[in-house]
Amino acid sequence: MKTLQLLEYSQFLRHQYLETLSKLPWAEVVKDRGASFPSLRDIFLHMVFVTDAYINYALQGNKNYPNVKYEEYDSIEKIRKYMEAVEAHASANLGKMTPEQLEKSETILLDFFQEETHHRGELLALLWQMDVEPPHIGFLKYRAAQKRK
Numbered sequence: 001m002k003t004l005q006l007l008e009y010s011q012f013l014r015h016q017y018l019e020t021l022s023k024l025p026w027a028e029v030v031k032d033r034g035a036s037f038p039s040l041r042d043i044f045l046h047m048v049f050v051t052d053a054y055i056n057y058a059l060q061g062n063k064n065y066p067n068v069k070y071e072e073y074d075s076i077e078k079i080r081k082y083m084e085a086v087e088a089h090a091s092a093n094l095g096k097m098t099p100e101q102l103e104k105s106e107t108i109l110l111d112f113f114q115e116e117t118h119h120r121g122e123l124l125a126l127l128w129q130m131d132v133e134p135p136h137i138g139f140l141k142y143r144a145a146q147k148r149k
Contacts, residue, residue: 003102003109004094007055009142010116011087014047016135017123018083022076028130029076035122041079042070043126047119048083054112055090059105 021029021040032038037046045068053065073079097105124134137145 003106003113005143006113006139007090007094007109009139010051010113012142013120013136014044014051014083014087014116016137017044017120018076018080020127020132020135021079024130024132026075033126033129035126036119037070039070040123040126041073043119043122045070045073045079045082047116048079048086050112050115050119051090052086054108054115056086056093059108060093 021044024040029041030039033040035043037043049066049068057063057065073082094102102109120136124136127134
């Protein structure tokens with residue numbers, strides 16, 4: 001299913017962007033940059049939250065999304081642990097779904113993808129403004145690389 005390929009691509013990029021953030025001084029990661037969420041950290045955490053909210057809650061019929069307290073994430077390692085826990089839960093939830101359930105859920109999964117893409121674009125632009133090369137790779141290049149593996 002193409003939607004699952006988009007989800008795998010999103011996860012790949014999340015890891016790439018977190019790796020890029022991990023190479024920056026922490027003060028740069030938490031600096032208010034006046035975007036949708038103040039800092040690179042907060043934008044990234046929101047992207048992880050979106051994964052959690054859409055896949056682990058909304059898709060499961062639960063609208064009681066967890067509350068993310070951004071200031072509690074005071075290191076890349078804490079952000080990484082949160083991301084890995086959310087992704088493991090999402091993988092388990094998606095793995096339990098039948099192809100029919102996934103097809104019925106395609107609209108919400110596509111909305112998830114566009115929501116994350118929106119915020120990933122913010123990170124990309126902010127990194128460019130900082131003269132940091134974003135780790136972005138387009139979907140077609142990503143797919144070609146996956147096929148070569």
